[in-house]
Amino acid sequence: MTLLYLAALLIALTGMVVLDGRFRLFFWRDGRRAAIVLAAGVVFFLVWDLAGVGGGIFFRGETAFMTGLQIAPEVPLEEVFFLTLLCYLTMNVYGFWSRRRSTAGERGKRS
Numbered sequence: 001m002t003l004l005y006l007a008a009l010l011i012a013l014t015g016m017v018v019l020d021g022r023f024r025l026f027f028w029r030d031g032r033r034a035a036i037v038l039a040a041g042v043v044f045f046l047v048w049d050l051a052g053v054g055g056g057i058f059f060r061g062e063t064a065f066m067t068g069l070q071i072a073p074e075v076p077l078e079e080v081f082f083l084t085l086l087c088y089l090t091m092n093v094y095g096f097w098s099r100r101r102s103t104a105g106e107r108g109k110r111s
Helices: 004-023 031-054 077-110
Strands: 070-072
Touching: 004 077, 031 077, 070 077
Parallel strands: none
Antiparallel strands: none
16 A cells, blocks of 8 residues: 555656657657756756755655655655656646647648
């Protein structure tokens, strides 16, 4: 039961990769740039989390669904995977909407 949350995050990340590959939204559009953007987003939010922990704002919630492993005080291992999922989802949505917007613009020019 302790790996349930991590497993759910990994399944969701797998779904993001499948959607990305199918529709060429993020990594399949430009892998180098995508890796830089994803890493920058995850690092930004990890620093944000550490600042929140240091300021006494964020605390790790105890649950039987988590591994119990921490990468820093009050920052569980699952947080890295959650932040990766959050950033990946955001970039896939951005890729979808930017593609949709450019496609609509091209249709408008043909009319």
